Amino acid sequence: MELRQLEHLVAIAEAESFTRAARRLNYVQSALSVSIQELERELGVRLFDRTTHRVALTDAGAALLPTARRALASVEEARDTAAAFRGVLRGTLRIGLMQAFTFVDVSGLLGRFHEEHPDVEIQIRPSVGGSAALVDELRHGGTDIAFVSLPDDPPSVVATPLGVEELLLVGRPDRLPSGRGSVKLDAIAAGRFVDFPSGWGVRTIIDRAFAAADLHRHVTIEVADVATLIRLVGAGLGVAILPGSLLRDGDPAIRTRSLTPAPSWRAVMAVPADRPVSAAARALAELVSQSAGPS
Numbered sequence: 001m002e003l004r005q006l007e008h009l010v011a012i013a014e015a016e017s018f019t020r021a022a023r024r025l026n027y028v029q030s031a032l033s034v035s036i037q038e039l040e041r042e043l044g045v046r047l048f049d050r051t052t053h054r055v056a057l058t059d060a061g062a063a064l065l066p067t068a069r070r071a072l073a074s075v076e077e078a079r080d081t082a083a084a085f086r087g088v089l090r091g092t093l094r095i096g097l098m099q100a101f102t103f104v105d106v107s108g109l110l111g112r113f114h115e116e117h118p119d120v121e122i123q124i125r126p127s128v129g130g131s132a133a134l135v136d137e138l139r140h141g142g143t144d145i146a147f148v149s150l151p152d153d154p155p156s157v158v159a160t161p162l163g164v165e166e167l168l169l170v171g172r173p174d175r176l177p178s179g180r181g182s183v184k185l186d187a188i189a190a191g192r193f194v195d196f197p198s199g200w201g202v203r204t205i206i207d208r209a210f211a212a213a214d215l216h217r218h219v220t221i222e223v224a225d226v227a228t229l230i231r232l233v234g235a236g237l238g239v240a241i242l243p244g245s246l247l248r249d250g251d252p253a254i255r256t257r258s259l260t261p262a263p264s265w266r267a268v269m270a271v272p273a274d275r276p277v278s279a280a281a282r283a284l285a286e287l288v289s290q291s292a293g294p295s
Contacts, residue, residue: 003075005039006068008032009047013065014142016055069141073275080279083119090119093280096134096146097124098201100226102245103163103267104292106147113284120280128224130200138272144281146270149201151208159268160285162292167205167263168256170230170247171239182260189215192238194229197222202265206241209263230254 011021012032022029040047047061057065076091083090097106110122127133131148138146139156146157153159169176169183177187189210196203210217220238223229226246233240234253243265244256269288271277277285 001039001042003072005035006071008035009039009061009068010065010072012036012048012055013057013061018050018055066140070275073141073278076278077276083279089117089279089283091278091280092121092123093145093278093284094123094125094143095284096137096143096148097126098131098134098148099126100246101147101267102243103165104147104288106288109284109287109291113287117280117283128197130196130198130203130224132199132201132204135270138270139274141272141275144271144278145284147267148270149205149265149267150270151201151205151266153268156273157270158273159270160289160292162267162269162288164267165243165245165265167202167241167259167265168244169239169259170242170254170256171233172236172253173255175236175239176255176257180257182258182262184260185210185213185215188239189217191217193217193219194221194223194232194238194240195219196229197224200224201267202242205263205265209261213261 008021008025008027011025012018015021015024018029018032021027022032025032036047043060043064045060046058047064049056049058080089080091095110113120114122125134125137125143127137129136131150134143134146134148135150135154135157137143139154147162150159169188175191177183195206198204198207221232223232229240230242230247232238241259241263247254247256269285271281271285
């Protein structure tokens with residue numbers, strides 16, 4: 001078994017395609033197929049189910065994937081250690097990033113990081129599956145550090161709080177309850193909601209708030225994009241519960257109301273708890289912590 005074969009396994013699993021993986025690795029697709037076939041022969045198991053439409057890991061492939069990622073991470077750590085003795089930070093930094101992260105200027109900090117450490121390749125991994133999917137990627141070694149919204153910290157990560165913000169009821173004036181005061185959850189439970197899919201941090205917080213109040217609400221539209229969700233709310237297709245920082249200033253179609261009880265949205269920087277953090281991830285985490293200041 002060669003290290004390159006494990007790299008090929010991981011790339012194909014993440015891309016779900018031999019073609020996309022070959023492009024990502026700058027590798028000939030036929031040679032990539034041969035590499036995986038040799039690995040399968042050596043291990044005596046089939047690692048991928050291949051069809052004309054998609055490539056998926058078999059049960060054996062899924063079981064091997066975390067081990068392959070850990071092996072590659074260990075090699076990368078050894079290279080980082082050697083580079084540190086030369087005074088150089090190098091390697092690849094894979095970052096999971098939720099949409100519309102507002103508590104720190106991640107883009108600005110990444111630009112500063114790149115200026116200070118030009119030998120580090122930065123890869124951004126957004127996820128339509130929301131924070132839950134990003135944490136899962138972090139746990140399985142697909143990313144090195146993630147900026148996510150978590151109602152509580154799973155044991156698989158070490159989380160640094162970056163900020164907390166109360167959630168607001170958002171909608172067109174004709175879709176909101178009458179009055180100007182705070183709105184109770186039972187006053188809106190029977191309405192129509194536009195929301196993010198399950199797995200998004202905001203959705204998890206809202207679902208828990210309604211469940212704690214023993215209320216059921218009707219989510220009529222789910223969309224995995226902040227800007228689209230806000231446009232749908234502005235078009236009158238329902239109300240939403242969102243952090244105020246996600247709203248555009250001066251949107252004439254939308255009003256906000258506070259909620260009672262007021263659920264809050266918590267954003268964190270997360271690194272894996274069960275494996276060493278790469279030197280590049282540690283450097284970025286330090287930069288972010290300095291920028292965020294006391295939580």
